Amino acid sequence: MRRLMAAAVAAATVFAYAGANAQAVDQKKFNVVGTWNFLTNWKELEVPFWEKELPAASGDKLSGNIKSITELNLKGTEVLRLLKSGVFDFAAALPIYVDDGAAIVEASDIAGVARTFKMSREIIDAWMPEMQKVMRERHGAMILGTFTWPEQNFYCKGDIKSVEDLKGKKVRVQGASQADLVKGFGGSAVTIPFGEVVPALEKGVVDCGITGTMPAYKAKWHEVTDTLFRLPVGFTASIWVVNLKAWEKLSPATQDLVKKEMAKLTEKSWKAVAAESDEGAACTTGTGKCTAGPPGKLKLVTPSESDTKARDKVLNEVVLPAWAERCGADCAKKWTDTIGSKYGLAAKAK
Structure with a gap:
């Protein structure tokens, strides 16, 4: 009987705590800007989180009015500005679109450094303190979570057999370090918004473009190119950020809940996108299973050992020195000590 009484008291205590904790969670609908509405991240991760998962975890107290960058017709660089001004409470942001403090944030995904999803995540986690500092001091924001995109490769018109064939090519890039990589290969870098790449390829404004495997398929790059040169140049690890003023108005219980759900x-x-990276390549080339739709017919070219050595040479002689110059000596040393030393790399301006 005593055990039953003790169990009953314990259960009552737990339920009372849970009820009090639930009551401490704010009733709030956040304004959220996400990524592109035709890609996997948006459909399978972002929308379900803000419209179903967060509401369920909070007893329908928290949810998000989420809009894609596509439907809002925003440039990537506008996202953090609108977050800072309070237009949005939360935003999905890509390091390549950060203006103020760009080189510091860029360090989380320097082109040619990460070779696997595991390595990409290790790098962004290790560099998180530096990124948090930039977000807080320059953007009035805080990072609450990370996400990624599929492996970044070259999609080109014509026949590409090796890095040698990239010489003289106009290549669409996503950021400064990708531009340095392309220049190191003898090509010229062109910056074009993701949604404008297909017509640019059609009109000959660019000969090639760099993007993730499944995004390339979803955006129909396989309809305007001929070759997938699958030389990994990065993964575009990205961040979820919250406006600090909006965050500080939330109760501690609400903050704890959002942190917990963001961690999930x-x-x-990371698991979902890593799983679709190979399928994206299969979808654009027709060389494997594609559940996303009818496969394309691009020629799949796997890089040779000499190609990967050429990439590593350009990384060490061009990309890392150029980034070190942009970020400064102290920043470059911190990156080398924190990240580079783990992978046998060093960043130092020439």
């Missing part, structure tokens, strides 16, 4: 979203995101 982070884990789910």
Whole structure:
């Protein structure tokens, strides 16, 4: 009887705590800007999180009015500005679109450094303190989670057999370090918004473009190119950020709940996107199973050992020195000590 009484008291205590904790969670609908509405991240991760998973975890107290960058017709560089001004409470942001403090944030995904999803995540996690500092001091924001995109490769018109064939090519890039990599290969870098790449390829404004495997398929790059040169140049690890003023108005219980759910979203995101990276390549080339739709017919070219050595040479002689110059000596030393030393790399301006 005593055990039953003790169990009853314990259960009552737990339920009372849970009820009090639930009551401490704010009733709030956040304004959120996400990524592109035709890609996997948006459909399978972002929308379900803000419209179903967060509401369920909070007893329908928290949710998000989420809009894609596509439907809002925003440039990537506008996202953090609108977050800072309070237009949005939360935003999905890509390091390549950060203006203020760009080189510091860029360090989380320097082109040619990460070779696997595991390595990409290790790098962004290790560099998180530096990124948090930039977000807080320059953007009035805080990072609450990370996510990624599929392996970044070259999609080109014509026949590309090796890095040698990239010489003289106009290549669409996503950021400064990708531009340095392309220049190191003898090509010229062109910056074009993701949604404008297909017509640019059609009109000959560019000969090639760099993007993730499944995004390339979803955006129909395989309809305007001929070759997938699958030389990994990065993964575009990205971040979920919250406006600090909006965050500080939330109760501690609400903050704890959002942090917990964002951590779950982070884990789910990395696993889901890693799984679709190979399928994206299969979808654009027709060389394997494609559940996303009818496969394309691009020629799949796997890089040779000499290609990967050429990439590593350009990384060490061009990309890392150029980034070190942009970020400064102290920043470059911190990156080398924190990240580079683990992978046998060093960043130092020439």
